[in-house]
Amino acid sequence: MNPQERIAELTDRLNYYNFQYYQNSISEVDDFTFDKLLEELSALEKQYPEFSRPDSPTHRVGGTVSKEFATVYHRFPMLSLGNTYSETDLTEFDVRVHKGLNGADYEYICELKFDGVALSLAYENGILARGVTRGDGTRGDDITANVRTIRTLPLKVNSTAVPPLFEVRGEGFLPLAEFERINREREDIGEPLLANPRNAASGTFKQQDSGAVARRRLNCYVYSFLSEPEIFQTHEESLIAMKDWGFNVSQTWRKCGSIQEVMAFIDEWETRRFELPLATDGIVIKINRYDQQRELGFTAKSPRWAIAFKYKALAASTVLNSVSYQVGRTGAVTPVANLKPVLLAGTVVRRASLHNSNEIERLGVRLNDTVFVEKGGEIIPKITGVDLSKRTEASVPIVYPTECPACQTPLIRKEGEAHFYCPNEKGCPPQLQARFEHFIQRRAMNIESLGEGKIEMLIDRGLVRSPADLYELTFEKLLGLEKTFTEAETGKIRVVSLREKSVENILSALERSKAQPFANVLFAIGIRYVGNTTAEKLADYFGSIDALRTASHEALLGVPEVGDRIAQSVVAWFADVDNQAFVERLRLAGLQMETDRVAVERKGESLVGKTFLYTGTFANFSREELENEIEAHGGRLLGGVSKKLNYLIVGENPGPSKVEKATKMGVTMIGEDEFMAMLSS
Ligand SMILES: NC(=O)c1ccc[n+]([C@@H]2O[C@H](COP(=O)([O-])OP(=O)(O)OC[C@H]3O[C@@H](n4cnc5c(N)ncnc54)[C@H](O)[C@@H]3O)[C@@H](O)[C@H]2O)c1
Numbered sequence: 001m002n003p004q005e006r007i008a009e010l011t012d013r014l015n016y017y018n019f020q021y022y023q024n025s026i027s028e029v030d031d032f033t034f035d036k037l038l039e040e041l042s043a044l045e046k047q048y049p050e051f052s053r054p055d056s057p058t059h060r061v062g063g064t065v066s067k068e069f070a071t072v073y074h075r076f077p078m079l080s081l082g083n084t085y086s087e088t089d090l091t092e093f094d095v096r097v098h099k100g101l102n103g104a105d106y107e108y109i110c111e112l113k114f115d116g117v118a119l120s121l122a123y124e125n126g127i128l129a130r131g132v133t134r135g136d137g138t139r140g141d142d143i144t145a146n147v148r149t150i151r152t153l154p155l156k157v158n159s160t161a162v163p164p165l166f167e168v169r170g171e172g173f174l175p176l177a178e179f180e181r182i183n184r185e186r187e188d189i190g191e192p193l194l195a196n197p198r199n200a201a202s203g204t205f206k207q208q209d210s211g212a213v214a215r216r217r218l219n220c221y222v223y224s225f226l227s228e229p230e231i232f233q234t235h236e237e238s239l240i241a242m243k244d245w246g247f248n249v250s251q252t253w254r255k256c257g258s259i260q261e262v263m264a265f266i267d268e269w270e271t272r273r274f275e276l277p278l279a280t281d282g283i284v285i286k287i288n289r290y291d292q293q294r295e296l297g298f299t300a301k302s303p304r305w306a307i308a309f310k311y312k313a314l315a316a317s318t319v320l321n322s323v324s325y326q327v328g329r330t331g332a333v334t335p336v337a338n339l340k341p342v343l344l345a346g347t348v349v350r351r352a353s354l355h356n357s358n359e360i361e362r363l364g365v366r367l368n369d370t371v372f373v374e375k376g377g378e379i380i381p382k383i384t385g386v387d388l389s390k391r392t393e394a395s396v397p398i399v400y401p402t403e404c405p406a407c408q409t410p411l412i413r414k415e416g417e418a419h420f421y422c423p424n425e426k427g428c429p430p431q432l433q434a435r436f437e438h439f440i441q442r443r444a445m446n447i448e449s450l451g452e453g454k455i456e457m458l459i460d461r462g463l464v465r466s467p468a469d470l471y472e473l474t475f476e477k478l479l480g481l482e483k484t485f486t487e488a489e490t491g492k493i494r495v496v497s498l499r500e501k502s503v504e505n506i507l508s509a510l511e512r513s514k515a516q517p518f519a520n521v522l523f524a525i526g527i528r529y530v531g532n533t534t535a536e537k538l539a540d541y542f543g544s545i546d547a548l549r550t551a552s553h554e555a556l557l558g559v560p561e562v563g564d565r566i567a568q569s570v571v572a573w574f575a576d577v578d579n580q581a582f583v584e585r586l587r588l589a590g591l592q593m594e595t596d597r598v599a600v601e602r603k604g605e606s607l608v609g610k611t612f613l614y615t616g617t618f619a620n621f622s623r624e625e626l627e628n629e630i631e632a633h634g635g636r637l638l639g640g641v642s643k644k645l646n647y648l649i650v651g652e653n654p655g656p657s658k659v660e661k662a663t664k665m666g667v668t669m670i671g672e673d674e675f676m677a678m679l680s681s
């Protein structure tokens with residue numbers, strides 16, 4: 001391939017990766033690979049400037065604006081950062097700075113490089129007025145409604161020191177614990193897992209429904225302040241002031257007097273960063289004094305007064321001893337690598353996730369191979385490659401099981417899914433066990449006094465097969481049961497035994513669970529894809545299990561946030577006779593099968609026979625109040641824009657997709673005032 005062809009190829013490929021990364025929140029290659037390719041392109045372009053293409057990713061900030069949100073121009077451009085993985089480059093950066101400042105003294109501020117989404121937050125008279133993504137650096141997406149869901153971000157700054165117009169910049173992120181929680185929930189209801197915290201944060205900020213955004217507790221660290229005129233002399237002053245004003249400023253930054261101190265900071269945080277509550281991928285080094293920043297200036301893409309040092313993902317090499325296969329509640333089989341224990345980023349790693357059989361194939365990994373294990377943004381390390389130079393005769397292919405490791409039922413693979421499934425939903429022990437765990441969790445029936453071990457014991461003794469059996473347990477059946485467990489990792493022995501006190505606890509927790517609201521029961525019964533928020537929506541909409549179990553696919557689609565996949569899953573679940581019997585047994589046991597929500601009191605008839613949907617936020621009503629008003633006046637709320645919709649009520653920051661669809665279908669759009677006029681007509 002000649003240089004011109006290579007330049008063209010790299011340009012196309014990197015533009016494609018950028019599009020996937022910024023637009024669809026997908027990383028098709030890891031950052032290190034991306035950065036190396038970009039470096040290669042940049043070097044080639046320097047050598048052959050005549051072949052450099054105008055759409056080259058080296059000239060531009062990587063992001064794009066989307067059509068789902070309004071586009072906003074930045075008052076100050078939002079640039080990228082030059083980055084490097086090597087200390088030599090850092091030294092060169094320091095030399096350039098030294099020259100650029102003509103030998104004057106200077107200091108650096110080092111900060112962690114938070115791995116999330118860059119946000120621009122504009123304040124007007126102390127009030128958060130706008131939150132915008134970086135976009136292409138010149139203009140970004142207006143995601144104000146989503147940004148307002150960040151609890152640590154002040155909606156109002158109470159200080160007389162702030163100028164009437166200012167902007168702070170920061171990194172929106174999904175805390176690791178939150179990322180793990182979401183994935184546990186997704187796994188529980190059979191949703192595919194989110195790949196990593198950065199992509200999850202970026203995908204979340206781009207959702208249309210800010211209610212859904214609020215449920216994922218995003219957070220934000222701010223790291224820069226901009227105003228005209230400037231009110232600070234140094235970056236350090238701005239960090240201290242922002243903290244005082246109530247912004248969330250990570251207290252990990254440090255002032256460094258020399259590049260050697262910077263290097264020490266980098267070394268110190270290489271492993272310490274894993275103790276932070278969020279993913280980080282490096283260190284950002286900035287010149288402290290603003291006048292010196294101005295003196296050094298910018299390139300088209302990034303400031304000359306700052307640079308990012310990126311850590312290579314921490315890797316270790318070790319031997320793959322065996323692969324175990326775990327069966328989840330939905331029957332999905334997940335391979336887990338058992339490794340020869342190895343130290344990585346300060347912790348001993350024994351296991352790594354292998355995701356699915358495609359991943360095993362992609363890696364070409366075999367048993368007894370020496371493999372590379374990496375710790376990236378996620379908590380569980382992953383296998384990233386095989387050290388072929390260490391492959392010996394002991395290396396044997398991994399034979400993916402064709403039968404369920406727990407119940408020997410032949411595994412199946414559904415069209416378009418990466419996982420194999422054990423279809424023996426009703427008899428497979430781990431699926432059964434997981435179904436109990438799902439049923440007793442706090443958001444479901446809240447019978448957590450029946451922990452994992454106790455459930456296993458009850459299943460073993462044949463006392464329960466279905467969660468409905470729990471309600472037939474008696475004092476006599478439970479008292480004196482005992483089971484010994486050996487913990488796989490440590491070999492520790494643990495005895496679970498049911499004495500009088502614990503039996504009483506279990507029975508009273510079971511009794512109390514009968515008062516759990518209908519939405520919890522609906523979540524507890526474990527319909528695939530029905531998480532606790534979907535269960536709440538379904539419960540609210542239908543009001544009872546009888547209305548829900550007879551609901552058509554079409555009717556289900558009327559529920560907010562319910563799409564084809566969930567509707568199908570609900571219909572299929574209630575069509576199954578065993579599930580029907582299960583529900584009846586729970587009903588007999590006394591569980592709540594309808595909402596106790598009192599019907600909204602009728603206030604008038606002005607909206608009878610009319611259907612409504614709303615988008616955006618309103619000055620006089622919360623979402624719930626608006627819904628209640630519609631119902632109180634005899635109107636009906638629909639779940640989406642359809643032919644049956646009469647009115648779309650458009651508030652502030654409406655979702656453009658709803659508005660667009662309504663325009664296309666000729667639905668009448670009304671404002672809040674018109675709606676209020678209709679109420680009293
Ligand atoms: N894997 C892929 O497919 C793929 C595709 C495109 C980009 N990328 C990755 O993204 C990088 C380019 O993205 P970029 O242009 O956003 O650059 P960048 O992420 O390397 O650096 C700039 C960004 O750093 C963030 N940042 C975090 N902490 C900061 C702090 N303390 N101070 C200032 N900024 C801070 C800001 O969001 C800022 O916009 C690439 O180098 C690559 O690693 C990966």
Ligand SMILES: [Zn+2]
Pocket residue numbers: 327404405406407408409422423424428429
């Ligand atoms: Zn099975």
